[in-house]
Amino acid sequence: MRRRAVLGAIGSVALALASGGAFAQDTVKVGLILPMTGPFASTGRQIEAAVKLYMAQHGTTVAGKKIELIVKDDTGVADVTKRLAQELVVNDKVAFLAGFGLTPLALATAPIATEAKVPQIIMAAGTSIITERSPFIVRTSFTLPQNTLPIADWAAKNGLKKVVTLVTDFGPGLDAEKTFEELFTKAGGTVPEKLRVPLRNPDFAPFLQRAADAKPDALFVFVPSGAGSAVMKQFAERGLDKAGIKLIGTGDVTDDDILNDMGDVALGAITSHHYSTAHNSPENKAFVEAFRKAAGGMRPNFMAVGGWDGMHLIYQALTKTAGKTDGEALVAAMKGMAWTSPRGPISIDPATREIVQNVYVRKVERVDGQLFNVEFATFEAVKDPAKAAK
Amino acid sequence: MLTILFDGLAYGMILFVLACGLAVTLGLMNFVNLAHGAFAMAGGYITVLLMGRLGVPFLWCLPIAFIATALVGAVLERTLYVHLYSRPHLDHVLFTIGLVFMAVAAIDYFLGAQQQIIRLPQALQGRIEVFGISVGIYRLFVIGVCGALVVILQSILAFTRFGSRLRAAVDDARVARGLGIDVNAIFALTFAVGSGLAGLGGALGAEILGLDPTFPLKFMIYFLIVVTVGGTTSITGPFLASILLGVADVAGKYYMPKLGAFVIYALMVGVLLWRPHGLFTRRGAR
Amino acid sequence: MTSRHWEWVFWIAAIAIPLLFPSKLLLINEIAILALFALSLDLLLGYAGIVSLGHAAFFGVGAYAAGLLAKHGLTEPVSGLLLASAAAAVIGFLSSFLVLRGSDLTRLMVTMGVALMLLEVANRFDTITGGADGLQGVTMGPLLGLFRFDLYGRTACAYSLTTLLVLFLVARRIVRSPFGLSLRAIKGNRLRATAVGVPADARLVTVYTIAAAYAGAAGALLAQTTQFVSLDVLDFHRSADVLLVLVLGGSGYLYGGLIGAAIFKLMQDGLAAWTPQYWQFWIGLVLVLIVMIGRERLSAGARRIWARLARQHAGEQPS
Numbered sequence: 001m002r003r004r005a006v007l008g009a010i011g012s013v014a015l016a017l018a019s020g021g022a023f024a025q026d027t028v029k030v031g032l033i034l035p036m037t038g039p040f041a042s043t044g045r046q047i048e049a050a051v052k053l054y055m056a057q058h059g060t061t062v063a064g065k066k067i068e069l070i071v072k073d074d075t076g077v078a079d080v081t082k083r084l085a086q087e088l089v090v091n092d093k094v095a096f097l098a099g100f101g102l103t104p105l106a107l108a109t110a111p112i113a114t115e116a117k118v119p120q121i122i123m124a125a126g127t128s129i130i131t132e133r134s135p136f137i138v139r140t141s142f143t144l145p146q147n148t149l150p151i152a153d154w155a156a157k158n159g160l161k162k163v164v165t166l167v168t169d170f171g172p173g174l175d176a177e178k179t180f181e182e183l184f185t186k187a188g189g190t191v192p193e194k195l196r197v198p199l200r201n202p203d204f205a206p207f208l209q210r211a212a213d214a215k216p217d218a219l220f221v222f223v224p225s226g227a228g229s230a231v232m233k234q235f236a237e238r239g240l241d242k243a244g245i246k247l248i249g250t251g252d253v254t255d256d257d258i259l260n261d262m263g264d265v266a267l268g269a270i271t272s273h274h275y276s277t278a279h280n281s282p283e284n285k286a287f288v289e290a291f292r293k294a295a296g297g298m299r300p301n302f303m304a305v306g307g308w309d310g311m312h313l314i315y316q317a318l319t320k321t322a323g324k325t326d327g328e329a330l331v332a333a334m335k336g337m338a339w340t341s342p343r344g345p346i347s348i349d350p351a352t353r354e355i356v357q358n359v360y361v362r363k364v365e366r367v368d369g370q371l372f373n374v375e376f377a378t379f380e381a382v383k384d385p386a387k388a389a390k
Numbered sequence: 391m392l393t394i395l396f397d398g399l400a401y402g403m404i405l406f407v408l409a410c411g412l413a414v415t416l417g418l419m420n421f422v423n424l425a426h427g428a429f430a431m432a433g434g435y436i437t438v439l440l441m442g443r444l445g446v447p448f449l450w451c452l453p454i455a456f457i458a459t460a461l462v463g464a465v466l467e468r469t470l471y472v473h474l475y476s477r478p479h480l481d482h483v484l485f486t487i488g489l490v491f492m493a494v495a496a497i498d499y500f501l502g503a504q505q506q507i508i509r510l511p512q513a514l515q516g517r518i519e520v521f522g523i524s525v526g527i528y529r530l531f532v533i534g535v536c537g538a539l540v541v542i543l544q545s546i547l548a549f550t551r552f553g554s555r556l557r558a559a560v561d562d563a564r565v566a567r568g569l570g571i572d573v574n575a576i577f578a579l580t581f582a583v584g585s586g587l588a589g590l591g592g593a594l595g596a597e598i599l600g601l602d603p604t605f606p607l608k609f610m611i612y613f614l615i616v617v618t619v620g621g622t623t624s625i626t627g628p629f630l631a632s633i634l635l636g637v638a639d640v641a642g643k644y645y646m647p648k649l650g651a652f653v654i655y656a657l658m659v660g661v662l663l664w665r666p667h668g669l670f671t672r673r674g675a676r
Numbered sequence: 677m678t679s680r681h682w683e684w685v686f687w688i689a690a691i692a693i694p695l696l697f698p699s700k701l702l703l704i705n706e707i708a709i710l711a712l713f714a715l716s717l718d719l720l721l722g723y724a725g726i727v728s729l730g731h732a733a734f735f736g737v738g739a740y741a742a743g744l745l746a747k748h749g750l751t752e753p754v755s756g757l758l759l760a761s762a763a764a765a766v767i768g769f770l771s772s773f774l775v776l777r778g779s780d781l782t783r784l785m786v787t788m789g790v791a792l793m794l795l796e797v798a799n800r801f802d803t804i805t806g807g808a809d810g811l812q813g814v815t816m817g818p819l820l821g822l823f824r825f826d827l828y829g830r831t832a833c834a835y836s837l838t839t840l841l842v843l844f845l846v847a848r849r850i851v852r853s854p855f856g857l858s859l860r861a862i863k864g865n866r867l868r869a870t871a872v873g874v875p876a877d878a879r880l881v882t883v884y885t886i887a888a889a890y891a892g893a894a895g896a897l898l899a900q901t902t903q904f905v906s907l908d909v910l911d912f913h914r915s916a917d918v919l920l921v922l923v924l925g926g927s928g929y930l931y932g933g934l935i936g937a938a939i940f941k942l943m944q945d946g947l948a949a950w951t952p953q954y955w956q957f958w959i960g961l962v963l964v965l966i967v968m969i970g971r972e973r974l975s976a977g978a979r980r981i982w983a984r985l986a987r988q989h990a991g992e993q994p995s
Contacts, residue, residue, distance in 0.1 A: 041503030491960025
């Protein structure tokens with residue numbers, strides 16, 4: 001730790017020198033704001049690792065400019081995120097703001113992006129409305145309605161009639177709940193009970209007991225990255241699995257990062273999501289292998305892939321503008337961009353600056369002794385349904 | 391309904407094992423040890439590491455977690471805490487919060503920030519019917535273990551020489567000293583046992599409460615509630631307070647999910663206004 | 677140099693630093709807000725002897741009040757600040773009756789309970805407060821109709837520092853008045869104070885209300901200068917942080933909160949820039965070391981200055 005600290009000190013001195021000096025013209029700074037401590041720290045770790053890996057693989061020079069990464073910890077608290085963004089814009093003159101682990105953090109920063117005309121790349125947060133809050137927001141993660149659509153469809157077509165929803169009580173959770181209920185009831189199903197668990201210090205046991213008492217065919221779950229294992233455990237402990245209740249949800253609940261540690265209780269859970277570590281493509285195999293090597297054996301999850309693609313977007317946009325860092329030009333360059341990510345083919349919708357991507361329906365299975373989300377159906381090029389409805 | 395009561399009971403039992411050490415520290419030395427949760431976290435992580443890396447069976451991990459955290463507690467007590475007893479409460483708060491921050495960051499550094507998962511042995515998983523109520527086997531196990539602990543602790547306090555010295559020291563440390571009782575030695579031992587119990591509670595509770603580096607901060611509030619509502623003059627006070635808190639929390643979240651933890655905070659404020667020194671404080675004691 | 681000069685030096689520095697470090701205005705703004713918040717706790721802890729682990733209750737009420745006022749049309753900052761502060765004072769007055777009695781520990785827990793209950797309420801009424809997503813759409817009008825809240829934080833910083841200075845002067849006036857002295861009497865020995873005719877309960881209710889109004893003003897400043905309010909303003913760690921800050925700077929001489937806030941924020945900011953993942957460890961280590969070395973020894977210097985200052989004012993006894 002001491003060595004790290006010393007390196008950090010040297011780094012920050014170097015940074016201070018660079019920020020004041022004449023290098024400013026030749027460097028492009030990327031401000032990466034993530035929850036690195038606190039309950040959502042795992043999100044920050046995944047994204048940081050992926051971003052650094054991308055930079056290690058693709059070099060730090062783009063269109064003749066040197067890319068410099070500045071990582072800040074917002075501890076998952078929105079007003080800190082906002083101040084850090086403001087400081088990065090004003091003091092460090094960053095050309096990009098990136099990261100944003102949770103919806104409130106992204107929303108709080110939106111006015112800064114608008115006022116400073118700096119592109120804000122959302123690498124994690126998943127509420128639909130985020131991209132509408134500023135014309136400078138571009139998303140490389142996902143939206144909850146996007147990921148909910150396939151599982152609602154699957155549930156209706158596979159004989160599930162009665163589904164209880166259980167979501168975390170904040171933006172993305174409510175998005176997921178609303179989308180699922182709308183689509184599922186339209187397809188003839190019923191949602192007898194909608195449960196909302198608080199974001200901070202959640203205790204799932206009482207809610208799962210309620211769900212069990214409603215005796216549904218399945219339980220639809222959305223929880224933020226990292227909280228899935230607690231749900232899974234309680235699900236089994238309450239005997240919901242034995243009572244024949246299926247566990248379905250968006251892929252957040254069977255987060256690849258912690259899936260393997262969940263054990264047998266997770267087996268058979270059906271989720272729909274835009275990324276699985278087990279996604280079968282050469283791009284993904286290379287990505288997973290490199291990520292594991294760089295991050296001490298950690299599996300990349302959907303947060304990591306959001307960070308990876310966010311960095312790709314930044315690099316490509318800079319190439320397209322030939323190194324010009326004018327915010328409007330950069331966002332214009334990003335619009336309509338398409339590439340093959342480890343998760344499959346993706347593009348940025350030119351109208352909404354929202355990601356368009358394949359969403360896969362997956363089942364948790366044991367492969368070579370480890371648990372994975374194995375994809376078995378694909379919904380191609382899904383646009384955010386919440387925006388399409390408008 | 392009865393299932394809720396049962397869950398609340400199990401939850402309360404764990405809270406008691408976690409918090410009883412804190413009650414004794416506070417009652418005996420008037421020391422506000424906010425780092426108590428860090429010992430619990432240590433116990434939880436010891437279990438996770440032993441099971442995950444060395445393949446030690448879960449049941450063996452419990453006593454190891456107890457002994458290891460007790461040792462850590464004893465060492466810290468002798469080297470650091472002992473200098474601070476005479477300081478004002480605010481120093482205790484600063485110091486122990488500092489320890490918590492260090493523990494949180496250190497765990498994060500070495501083991502990562504993600505939720506840790508304990509894989510229970512097959513025999514403790516699943517549910518059984520007891521008198522027509524469906525209960526989790528693990529929760530039943532927890533209630534059994536914690537119940538036994540309560541009985542053991544209570545009998546040590548009530549029937550042994552050490553117990554009577556401890557009670558004397560809690561009631562009035564100055565007079566106890568005057569009678570030739572070595573209060574500091576009693577305290578060191580009690581502190582170690584209290585830390586050990588927290589470690590055991592952490593090991594037992596990881597399954598139900600979850601385990602990640604923010605554990606000591608998350609549950610600090612609960613421990614404090616147990617101690618203030620239960621009072622610090624006996625074991626039964628915190629015990630009953632834990633059960634009450636556990637049941638109220640689980641039932642509150644079941645019947646009024648919208649209000650979340652509002653119920654327990656309201657309950658605590660209510661109790662403290664009615665009985666400022668705790669629900670179960672003996673008359674004449676502090 | 678006399679103590680009066682020291683005060684001048686302090687405030688000239690407070691005004692000069694933002695001018696010298698224009699890149700740190702946002703941080704200075706946060707320091708000023710935290711300082712005001714700690715000052716409000718000092719009124720309770722340092723002068724009336726009431727400990728609180730739930731002071732964020734009033735900070736949060738002030739923040740939400742200011743945010744909601746701005747969201748629903750009243751975008752003028754100063755009147756918003758006053759109204760938000762008044763709202764916090766009302767809540768402070770109502771809850772003051774809960775802390776009149778009981779030991780330190782009971783008070784800690786009751787104040788904490790009140791703050792956490794407010795947090796749950798704010799989360800519950802998410803249609804009004806925005807719940808866990810935070811209060812969106814807060815836009816402030818220009819300060820005094822002239823100065824827009826800019827991206828660089830110039831207006832914000834000047835606004836917060838001015839508010840801090842004004843409220844500090846008022847606080848100094850309060851603690852030196854007969855009312856302030858009677859509070860010290862109550863803190864020293866409540867029974868004796870009552871015996872000489874000090875209405876202890878009424879005095880404590882008053883000071884609690886005043887402190888709540890101060891905390892509300894701090895909260896309102898945060899809401900107005902960041903134009904955003906989240907549930908976090910009511911969270912437990914806010915109450916704990918402010919207590920740490922005050923203890924760090926030393927309570928009972930008004931400057932403690934201000935100095936503590938500056939030290940705490942600078943330390944946090946510096947360490948977090950240094951090691952974004954593990955800064956908590958070093959903060960923890962600093963806290964532990966401070967206690968081990970002796971907080972008294974560290975803040976003795978500051979206290980001595982205050983003691984001299986108190987002696988200077990004729991007719992007053994240093995307590």
